[in-house]
Amino acid sequence: MQIKTIITSTIAVIIIAAFIVGMVALGPWSHKVTQLQGVEVSEYQGENLSSINDFRENSINGPQYIDINTYQLQINGLVASSANYTYDEVVNSFANYEKVVRLNCVEGWAVNILWQGVQVRDILAQAGPLSQAKVVIFHAYDGYTTSFPIEYIMNNSILMAYNMNDVIIPPERGFPFVLVAESKWGYKWIKWITQIELSDDINYKGYWEEHGFSNQGDLDKSSLDSPSFLPF
Numbered sequence: 001m002q003i004k005t006i007i008t009s010t011i012a013v014i015i016i017a018a019f020i021v022g023m024v025a026l027g028p029w030s031h032k033v034t035q036l037q038g039v040e041v042s043e044y045q046g047e048n049l050s051s052i053n054d055f056r057e058n059s060i061n062g063p064q065y066i067d068i069n070t071y072q073l074q075i076n077g078l079v080a081s082s083a084n085y086t087y088d089e090v091v092n093s094f095a096n097y098e099k100v101v102r103l104n105c106v107e108g109w110a111v112n113i114l115w116q117g118v119q120v121r122d123i124l125a126q127a128g129p130l131s132q133a134k135v136v137i138f139h140a141y142d143g144y145t146t147s148f149p150i151e152y153i154m155n156n157s158i159l160m161a162y163n164m165n166d167v168i169i170p171p172e173r174g175f176p177f178v179l180v181a182e183s184k185w186g187y188k189w190i191k192w193i194t195q196i197e198l199s200d201d202i203n204y205k206g207y208w209e210e211h212g213f214s215n216q217g218d219l220d221k222s223s224l225d226s227p228s229f230l231p232f
Contacts, residue, residue, distance in 0.1 A: 036052065036167045036168075037167055048112065049165055050112045052113075052164060052167070054109075055172075055173060056109060057172065060144055061143070064140075064141045064142050064192045068176060071087050072085065072086065073087075073193065074195040075123060075124070076195070076196075077198035078132050078200060079127040079128055080130060081127055082127065083126070085123075087162075090118060090123070090176075090177070091162055094118040094119070094123060096116060097117065097157065098114060098116040098117075099114070099115060099157075099159070100112060101115055106185055115164055116164075117163065118160055119159060119160075120179070121155075121156075123160070123196065124154065124198070127198075129154070129198055134150055134202050135147050135148070135150060136152075136199075137206075138196055139193070139196075140190050141194050142192060145207055146187070146206035146209065147209075148181070150198070158180065159179075160179055160193060161180050162176060183220075188217040
């Protein structure tokens with residue numbers, strides 16, 4: 001009986017692995033961006049960049065299309081002063097930065113992109129994190145969430161990007177804002193950000209984390225804890 005169980009488990013693992021390899025090869029999640037607002041650059045300071053079209057579409061509910069005229073970024077939770085910002089207020093009220101950061105997906109693909117945006121810690125500093133705040137939770141328009149220890153956000157230059165490769169981030173890639181979660185796996189790079197919440201819940205888990213993926217999401221460690229299904 002034990003041998004039969006081992007064989008069955010082994011076959012299941014082989015089938016899942018073959019399915020992943022086959023699906024990645026076929027590229028069923030690729031989603032071409034139909035129109036860019038600006039001219040995409042392919043090189044920055046001598047470094048070659050990936051194309052915006054090199055991404056694969058694997059969001060939980062497909063691309064989201066946000067009406068920028070009604071968009072509000074909410075900053076709330078354990079802060080001294082909650083705030084709501086329009087898109088223009090975020091872009092124009094905080095210092096802007098740009099840098100090339102590589103996004104690595106657990107599916108095995110990666111892209112090297114020039115990101116331009118504002119530092120999340122600048123936004124939070126203005127809101128005034130309370131001493132009880134231990135976790136920063138990001139919410140997306142499609143219901144997706146993910147979280148980070150507050151030290152990761154406040155002690156690093158983590159960008160909330162609005163441009164990629166010198167063009168406005170298209171809806172298919174997360175317009176209006178994408179988190180450039182450096183040193184983290186791609187599932188931590190939340191798109192279509194609508195809310196940043198400060199919390200004391202150190203056990204909070206986001207969408208994929210609830211399904212067995214590492215809450216830390218560190219690139220130098222396994223992305224998996226005990227996944228119940230795979231992020232297709």
